[in-house]
Amino acid sequence: MKRFKLLFLFVVIIxxxxxxxxxxxxxxxxxxxxxDVRTQRSLAKQFGTVAVTGQSETVNAIKQELQLALGEMLxxxxxxxxxxxxxxxxxxxxxxxxxxxxxxxxxxxNNLAADGYIIQNVRIGRKDVLLIASNSDxxxxxxxFHLLRLMQTNQELSDLDIVETPKHMQRILNHWDNLDRTxxxxxxxxxxxxxxxxxxxxxPQYIDYARANAxxxxxxxxxxNVNANALVLTDEYIDKAAALADVFRPxxxxxxxxxxxxxxxxIGGLETADPLNEEVKEFWKQIANNIYKKxxxxxxxxxxxxxxxxxxxxxxxxxxxxxxxxxxxALEPHGGIVMWRAFVYSHEVPVDRALQAYNExxxxxxxxxxxxxxQVKNGPIDFQPRExxxxxxxxxxxxxxxxxxxxxxxxxxxxxxxxxxxxxYTENLNTDTHIQGEGSTVAKVLDGTxxxxxxxxxxxxxxxxxxxxxxxxxxxxxxxxxxxxxxWDNSLSAEEIAEEWIRMTLSNDKSVxxxxxxxxxxxxxxxxxxxxxxxxxxxxAESHHYGPGPWVTGRRPDWTSVYYHNASENGVGFDRTVNGxxxxxxxxxxxxxxYNSVDDCPEKFLLWFHHLPWDYEMKSGRxxxxxxxxxxxxxxxxxxxxxxxxxSVEPFIDDQRFKHVKQLLEMQRQDAIWWRNSxxxxxxxxxxxxxxxxxEKPENNLEYYENKQLKFVPGI
Ligand code: GCW
Numbered sequence: 001m002k003r004f005k006l007l008f009l010f011v012v013i014i015x016x017x018x019x020x021x022x023x024x025x026x027x028x029x030x031x032x033x034x035x036d037v038r039t040q041r042s043l044a045k046q047f048g049t050v051a052v053t054g055q056s057e058t059v060n061a062i063k064q065e066l067q068l069a070l071g072e073m074l075x076x077x078x079x080x081x082x083x084x085x086x087x088x089x090x091x092x093x094x095x096x097x098x099x100x101x102x103x104x105x106x107x108x109x110n111n112l113a114a115d116g117y118i119i120q121n122v123r124i125g126r127k128d129v130l131l132i133a134s135n136s137d138x139x140x141x142x143x144x145f146h147l148l149r150l151m152q153t154n155q156e157l158s159d160l161d162i163v164e165t166p167k168h169m170q171r172i173l174n175h176w177d178n179l180d181r182t183x184x185x186x187x188x189x190x191x192x193x194x195x196x197x198x199x200x201x202x203x204p205q206y207i208d209y210a211r212a213n214a215x216x217x218x219x220x221x222x223x224x225n226v227n228a229n230a231l232v233l234t235d236e237y238i239d240k241a242a243a244l245a246d247v248f249r250p251x252x253x254x255x256x257x258x259x260x261x262x263x264x265x266x267i268g269g270l271e272t273a274d275p276l277n278e279e280v281k282e283f284w285k286q287i288a289n290n291i292y293k294k295x296x297x298x299x300x301x302x303x304x305x306x307x308x309x310x311x312x313x314x315x316x317x318x319x320x321x322x323x324x325x326x327x328x329x330a331l332e333p334h335g336g337i338v339m340w341r342a343f344v345y346s347h348e349v350p351v352d353r354a355l356q357a358y359n360e361x362x363x364x365x366x367x368x369x370x371x372x373x374x375q376v377k378n379g380p381i382d383f384q385p386r387e388x389x390x391x392x393x394x395x396x397x398x399x400x401x402x403x404x405x406x407x408x409x410x411x412x413x414x415x416x417x418x419x420x421x422x423x424x425y426t427e428n429l430n431t432d433t434h435i436q437g438e439g440s441t442v443a444k445v446l447d448g449t450x451x452x453x454x455x456x457x458x459x460x461x462x463x464x465x466x467x468x469x470x471x472x473x474x475x476x477x478x479x480x481x482x483x484x485x486x487x488w489d490n491s492l493s494a495e496e497i498a499e500e501w502i503r504m505t506l507s508n509d510k511s512v513x514x515x516x517x518x519x520x521x522x523x524x525x526x527x528x529x530x531x532x533x534x535x536x537x538x539x540x541a542e543s544h545h546y547g548p549g550p551w552v553t554g555r556r557p558d559w560t561s562v563y564y565h566n567a568s569e570n571g572v573g574f575d576r577t578v579n580g581x582x583x584x585x586x587x588x589x590x591x592x593x594x595y596n597s598v599d600d601c602p603e604k605f606l607l608w609f610h611h612l613p614w615d616y617e618m619k620s621g622r623x624x625x626x627x628x629x630x631x632x633x634x635x636x637x638x639x640x641x642x643x644x645x646x647x648s649v650e651p652f653i654d655d656q657r658f659k660h661v662k663q664l665l666e667m668q669r670q671d672a673i674w675w676r677n678s679x680x681x682x683x684x685x686x687x688x689x690x691x692x693x694x695x696e697k698p699e700n701n702l703e704y705y706e707n708k709q710l711k712f713v714p715g716i
């Protein structure tokens with residue numbers, strides 16, 4: 001009884017202690033001591049000794065993670081053995097453990113894709129054992145992280161029968177990092193790759209980067225910007241990339257590089273980069289040989305060609321297929337792949353930019369070598385707060401298409417605004433293309449279900465930098481996390497991922513989970529509403545893309561806002577119907593007809609596909625103008641609602657992270673009003689209609705907003 005009282009007192013004291021300050025460096029791998037003391041004790045007994053079978057660097061990584069994680073969460077020393085010796089936790093492969101082999105799991109494991117795993121309660125002899133098994137050590141590492149996640153999120157560990165298999169073979173981060181350590185569209189400091197000090201100096205951060213990625217199943221990283229520098233293909237830089245590859249290898253992560261198409265000229269001393277030229281082909285083979293000598297498991301090349309000034313095969317009147325295949329041939333003997341981007345559009349081509357990638361690539365279906373994937377952005381323009389899905393998905397059955405999502409928030413408030421992107425990702429992945437009847441989602445194109453792609457892949461443009469918390473905004477971490485989780489399992493919901501992340505990153509307390517899930521789940525729609533409601537797009541400020549810029553005009557129409565919103569006294573919106581640019585024709589039926597019809601088109605895409613008069617009647621009964629005003633105002637007001645949600649968690653989390661987010665939310669509120677006022681005043685010139693009663697009037701005039709120029713915005 002006395003002991004019980006003491007324990008009770010202890011618990012009270014512990015919970016009354018202030019929450020310790022955290023700087024966010026640990027991401028979702030914080031491994032806090034389990035709050036429930038009883039569970040902690042019993043798990044300490046169960047997992048105090050562990051068997052991790054096998055011998056490899058990956059097995060060592062598993063052991064290190066367990067030492068750290070179990071040690072912290074269970075507040076005890078952890079003893080890890082190489083062989084099973086009646087421990088209650090067994091991790092390994094049938095090849096490394098006779099016990100695992102004898103459990104008859106071969107069929108189950110063989111049915112999984114590479115690096116899939118199972119977590120099961122089994123009996124070995126008379127012993128109840130929690131088993132994590134895979135056919136590969138990396139799979140066992142993934143399973144280990146899964147178990148740790150279950151513990152971090154307070155899940156029950158009995159009766160487990162978990163079977164996990166990744167939905168995409170390659171799950172890749174794209175770093176738009178330059179060799180001088182600036183990061184294009186990077187808002188979290190400089191590049192974490194210190195090219196100058198590599199290969200001799202390895203930061204501990206590189207290992208933590210690998211751990212974080214492995215914990216969510218990411219298995220590839222493109223180290224360099226798609227606006228590429230050919231230098232990275234020289235021996236000096238290959239050595240540097242090789243040093244990173246060595247750090248990442250135990251965590252199952254392959255290194256990729258961007259290949260500048262004109263490299264044969266720039267570093268090869270040739271006069272041409274024509275992909276059909278024999279010397280050029282030889283150059284690429286030589287580069288590939290050099291790389292594989294130093295990085296035997298090198299993943300391959302990512303290429304941006306004939307796009308925004310990057311050189312490409314068009315310079316030599318060759319097709320994208322001819323360009324990609326030359327690189328693919330060089331990589332093929334080594335097992336590498338080419339990820340060739342479909343983000344191409346030309347200012348010389350006078351057609352709607354949204355049409356160009358499809359027009360360029362669909363005729364090339366079937367013409368790419370087997371180790372080429374086409375990497376397609378989620379929407380046909382460019383990572384806008386909302387876009388319909390890219391019509392290439394589903395239109396190239398003979399060519400593996402991979403997704404490119406943007407994790408960094410180029411158009412969604414950089415590292416200043418809180419925007420949880422999983423709702424954007426899932427909206428896109430779950431869109432039904434109907435190409436093979438109902439249920440033909442974009443996700444099923446990507447994961448190979450529909451066209452049986454021999455390679456499947458998904459990429460996300462990273463938001464990582466040297467900031468102590470990696471992503472600038474604490475909630476930027478949730479986007480990295482969500483990308484990885486969806487890359488592994490495209491059937492997860494944005495909400496369940498949010499909850500997982502909150503539990504691991506902030507707290508398991510429902511006073512935190514509930515308001516923060518709500519806030520995260522609404523945040524993207526709120527961001528759409530105060531920037532580009534009802535299908536508006538590309539109306540942000542020039543070059544840095546942070547603030548509003550509906551007034552942007554310029555020499556190159558497809559880089560201006562006026563081209564995209566097309567506002568005049570007659571109305572607003574981009575006519576992409578059959579009477580306009582006919583972009584609708586690139587979508588399969590019934591989507592083509594749905595998008596083409598002003599009545600059927602979802603209102604979230606209305607001004608993407610239609611040009612409509614200001615008094616057009618919306619489903620709400622409001623005029624288009626009033627609806628637009630309503631969206632801008634509710635969007636901006638909702639940031640205050642987010643602030644209230646966040647304020648409510650103050651008692652439950654540490655001061656440092658609380659204040660960090662609180663300050664950023666206040667900036668976001670002010671910026672949202674800036675967006676709202678700018679856009680409403682700008683469009684009002686054309687609608688000539690009043691801001692309806694009940695909405696406060698903008699405090700400044702349009703001229704004020706047009707003159708508001710930010711200087712030195714990072715990430716350009
Ligand atoms: O979104 C645009 C960006 C460019 C980027 C380009 C691309 C890397 O504004 O900064 O360049 O897309 O995806 O290639």
